[in-house]
Amino acid sequence: xxxxxxxxxxxxxxxxxxETPLAKVRSLVTTHGGSIIKEDVWGKKKLAYRIKKEDxxxxxxxxxxxxxxxxxxxxxxxxxxxxxxxxxxxxxDEKGRAALEEAKANASxxxxxxxx
Numbered sequence: 001x002x003x004x005x006x007x008x009x010x011x012x013x014x015x016x017x018x019e020t021p022l023a024k025v026r027s028l029v030t031t032h033g034g035s036i037i038k039e040d041v042w043g044k045k046k047l048a049y050r051i052k053k054e055d056x057x058x059x060x061x062x063x064x065x066x067x068x069x070x071x072x073x074x075x076x077x078x079x080x081x082x083x084x085x086x087x088x089x090x091x092x093d094e095k096g097r098a099a100l101e102e103a104k105a106n107a108s109x110x111x112x113x114x115x116x
Contacts, residue, residue, distance in 0.1 A: 001033075001034070001035075001065040001066060001067050002065065002066065002068070002091060002092075003037070003063065003064070003065055003091070003092040004063075004064050004065070004066055004071075004089055004090065004091055004092060005061070005062070005063060005064075005088075005089070005090050005091075005092055006025075006029075006061070006062040006063075006064055006074075006087065006088070006089050007059065007060070007061050007062075007087065007088045008025055008059075008060045008061075008062070008078070008084055008086075008087045009047075009051070009057035009058070009059060009084065009085040009086040009087065010022075010057060010058040010059075010060060010083055010084060010085065011054065011057070011058075011082070011083050011084075011085055012044055012054060012056040012057055012058060014058065014083055015044050015058050018041065018058060018060075020083075021081075021083035021084070022039075022041075022060060024081065024083065025060070025062070025078075025084075026039075028074055028077055028078070029062070029064050029066070029070075029074065032066070032067070032069075032070035032073050032074055033066070033067045033070055034064050034065055034066040034067065034070055034074075035064065035065045036062055036063070036064050037062075037063040037064060037065060038061075038062065038063040039060070039061070039062050039063075040060070040061040040062075041058070041059075041060050041061075042058075042059035042060065042061060043058065043059065044056055044057070044058050044059075045057065045058075045059055051085045051086055052085055054085060057085050057086070063092070071089065074089065075087075075089060
């Protein structure tokens with residue numbers, strides 16, 4: 001199974017009861033043989049342009065592991081789900097992730113040196 005990043009934009013009216021659409025997305029991933037590594041709710045943000053007559057959306061980010069045959073099934077289901085305005089499902093760039101972690105480690109080392 002490969003790692004993927006799934007970002008889901010949920011309808012802003014569902015901000016008060018966010019658990020229901022999130023449960024749908026979680027069950028969608030797990031029923032197709034995947035697993036959720038990390039989940040991060042970014043909150044309600046203004047969109048760059050209107051989507052389905054909405055100016056805001058609740059952003060939710062997932063790190064998931066999925067089998068290859070699950071991608072199309074998940075994409076098709078998210079396309080017809082009313083709670084989801086948009087989604088983005090991409091593979092994880094391992095080189096980019098490693099470089100980012102290395103940069104964070106170097107920055108924290110520099111901060112410690114500056115404090116001394």
